[in-house]
Amino acid sequence: MSRPMGDSHRRFLQSMMSNGIISSSQAKVLHKHCCETHGAHYAHDRLDEFIDVINTQLQPMFMNIRKGMSEEDGLQYYALVNMAETDVTRMASDYADNELELFRKTMDLIVDSESGSASSTDILNCADSLQTKKLKKKETEHVLNKFVQDKWLNEKHGEYTLSVRCIIEMEQYMRIIYQDLIKVCHVCQNIALQCQICENPRCGIKMHLPCVARYFKGRSDPHCPSCNDFWPHEIPEILRSQSQGSQSLSSSAKENTAPTPSTSATRRSRRS
Structure with missing residues (x-):
């Protein structure tokens, strides 16, 4: 028999609805805050069990709190996901049709690239050939900024990547659309x-940069964990964004307690 949600769970869910996505460190702080505020039993190592109780109640509404890892720093995040919508249409309430088309084309560029990123120049070129309605340069830059602010994309030095929120929420869609391009x-x-x-x-396995850093830590002669060939790439240092990982949630997000859940890189050839 499933365990019913208490006020501590409802407060946690309301904060998830307000924030959309939070880091694992933020989730731990929020978990403790919610339990202590409502006098519920708190165990620091029971966060996932606490979230499982919420997810059981969210299941009939086709929603779920999912965990995923940032490709950039290796930090874990929790995102509130609408399971009823598996593709880019989940963004339809916030963006116009041509903006959604731009996002799809941006995702195409990123997935097709060897680096997992797309340059602003390549994206601007796509905006000039949209089927719905073309976007001018300034309009495109504004939309891209909105994608970043809404945590669908990350941007660094003019290069755009898919955010951890995007990968968590769009995983099923990406596996269907891109098939063999997705590893x-x-x-x-x-x-x-x-x-x-x-x-x-004959191998070609992939490893995230944070995973490479952790796997080869302390090894002076790194070899592929699959085929045992020498690993020729530079081994990155283990990335830790302490300011991001320890960032606390806003007071307003914590205080919401009445949730009402609602539902330019080398391109690889696509498989026709």
Whole structure:
């Protein structure tokens, strides 16, 4: 028999609805805050069990709190996902048709690239050939900024990547649409876009940069964990964004307690 939600669970869910996505560190802080506020039993190592109770109640509404890893820093995140909509149409209430088309084309560029990123120049070129309605340069830049602000994309030095929120929410859609272009990380088994690839043509496994850093930590002679060939890539340092990981939630997000859930890189050839 499923365990019913208490006020501590409802407060946690309301914050998830307000934020959309939070880091694992934020989730732990929020878990403790919710339990202490409502006098519920708190165990620091029972966060996932706490979330499972919420997910059981969300299931009839086709919603779920899912966990995923950032490809950039390796930090874990929790996102509230609408399971009823598996493709880009989940964004339809916030964006116009041509903006959604731009997002699809941006995703195409990112998934098709070897680096897991798309340059602003390539995206601007796509905006000039939209089937719905063309976007001018300034309009495109504004839409891209909105994608970043809404946590669908990340941007660094003019290069755009899919955010952890996007990968968590769009995973099923990406696996269906991109099929063989989508590979998983050999270490964590999550979708790998920003990654290193084994250069053995008979192997070709992928590993996220944070996973590479952890797997090869302390090894002076790294070899592929699959084929045992020498790993020729530079081994990155383990990335830790302390300011991001320890960032606390806003007071207003914590205080919401009455949730009402509602539902330019080398391109690889596509499979026709």
